[in-house]
Amino acid sequence: MFGLCNTTEKYTKNFITLQRCMISTIYVLLEYYGHSEMQSTSQIPNNYDIDYENLIFYKNFQRIQPSQNQTTPNxxxxxxxxxxxxxxxxxxxxxxxxxxxxxxxxxxxxxxxxxxxxxxxxxxxxxxxxxxxxxxxxxxxxxxxxxxxxxxxxxxxxxxxxxxxxxxxxxxxxxxxxxxxxxxxxKGNPMIQELHESYKSFKVENDLKYIKLITELANSKHEDNQLPVVTIFVDPKIDRIISTQLDTRSPQNPIKHSIMNCIEEIAENECCRRKTASEEDSKASSNNYLCLNYHVYTTHEPCTMCSMALLHSRIDKLVYIKDSTITGSIGRESGNGYMIHLSCSLNWKFESFKYIGDQYNAPSIDEYIEV
Ligand SMILES: [Zn+2]
Known part of the structure; x- marks a missing residue:
């Protein structure tokens, strides 16, 4: 009798524990997806390598986006x-x-x-x-x-x-x-929709290839006083590097950040191309945005000037390695929290990711320097 009571008590305790677990799991899901979104959780494709809680693709790339708890409209x-x-x-x-x-x-x-x-x-x-x-x-x-x-x-x-x-x-x-x-x-929780849209066009092998390249360049020997900051611009349609640049600022020219140098090089090349191209070729291949839909890989989170330059050039995606917590303009917690790539008040948006893997590393620099 005593044993039976004990067993019953044990089962009751287990049942209550199980129930609590289920309730807390449901509570977490409700908190995360919004209470009207339970249906959409069952529609998440199980072959997607996405960490939904931390917004990470393929365990290496964290999508930079605002928290979804804003209840006031802009x-x-x-x-x-x-x-x-x-x-x-x-x-x-x-x-x-x-x-x-x-x-x-x-x-x-x-x-x-x-x-x-x-x-x-x-x-x-x-x-x-x-x-x-x-x-x-x-x-x-x-x-x-x-x-x-x-x-x-x-x-x-x-x-x-x-x-x-x-x-x-x-x-x-x-x-x-x-x-x-x-x-x-x-159409369902916009955060999940955006995450899936972004994931569908993500080519992780290419991103890892270019992250490897910029870290190799940044870690190789530079001239004295040169910042180990490297950027490359890639045309993803043909998977080709369009520009590779280091930071070359000097007291005489303090804005020669690596991203600005890339844009300058691309602009110069376009000028040359237009001078030599026939009128027909120019019409056929020119557009008003120099870096339209390019992918940009850079070792350090860009400053406001460079982030705005990327936006005006209409790039499609930025991937960086090191946060610039004081001077950056992309990360949720960086600088003034502008998150320029997703700013509602500007007329272009681009995807931004931080490489969080431990295979490749960019050199540390003074956190007060804008890059
Ligand atoms: Zn900059």
Whole structure:
């Protein structure tokens, strides 16, 4: 009898422990994915080598992205106009034609919001940001589009509206911002979506190859007083190095950081190419962004100047090895926490990763030096 009681007690204790474990596991999952996201956890492909908690791909590359617990929207003023539902195609074509940047950056926003004015249904259409185009210009653009499509002039109403630049991280917040600010597309937790999108285009062998190369160069002998900071720019379409540069700053020229040197070299090469290329070749192969969709590998997290230069050059991906906790502009905890590569207020974004493996190492430098 005594033994039976003991056994029953043991089973009860085990059951309670098991139950607690299950509850805490569910609690952790709820905390991490947001309570509306339980369904999406079951959709995570099991062949992906991703550490979801620490945002690490292939155990070596940590994706740099903001924490997902922001509950307030980063608002911006955008132009909107009122149209009849049957004119939505005209606006869709206008946006594709004139405001493609806006489409790419704000994929999470719906283009139209249904409204009722004097018992008539209209659509509010989201156009572009108020900073890049003024009221007269946007009115003229919309007016022209409607005239060209319908052949008639009509009264146009243009207004300013707030829109959220950041994506809500769970379904309830999505619903709240959609009803209070502007309708937002919901395809599941945006952090998981972004992580998967990024992972699909990740070529780990190439990244390791270039990380190895920059660490070898940084660790080889340099001239006295030269910083062991190395950057390479790669065109991933052809897997070819376009530029390799060291930091060559001097008191006379303090901005010759390795990234700036690479961009300068690429610009000079492009100038030469344009001088010698025939007119037809120039038209066929030139674009307005020198480093469009390039991958950049650098030994040390870049400073604000270099990060902005990468953004203006429209690179696709940055991989660095050492944090610049005081002077960097990419890491979540670095410098002023700008995370320039994902800044909502700029017109381009790029992927950023920190190499966290222990196979390759970059030399340490003074943490107050901007690189
Ligand atoms: Zn720099």
């Amino acid at each position: 608002l911006a003023k955008y132009w909107i106009t009122y149209i009849k539902p049957q004119d939505s195609n005209i606006i869709n074509n206008l946006i594709k034609d004139k405001f493609k940047d806006r489409c790419d950056l704000l994929k999470h926003l719906k283009t139209f919001m249904k409204v009722k004015v004097d018992d008539t249904i209209y659509l509010k259409a989201l156009l572009c940001d108020c900073e890049s185009v003024n009221y007269t210009e946007i009115k003229e653009i919309v007016s022209q589009a409607l005239i060209e499509s319908k052949g008639i002039t009509q009264k146009i109403k243009i207004e300013k509206a707030d829109i959220p630049l950041n994506k809500p991280f769970d379904k309830d917040l999505n619903k709240k911002w959609s009803s209070e600010i502007w309708p937002i597309v919901w």
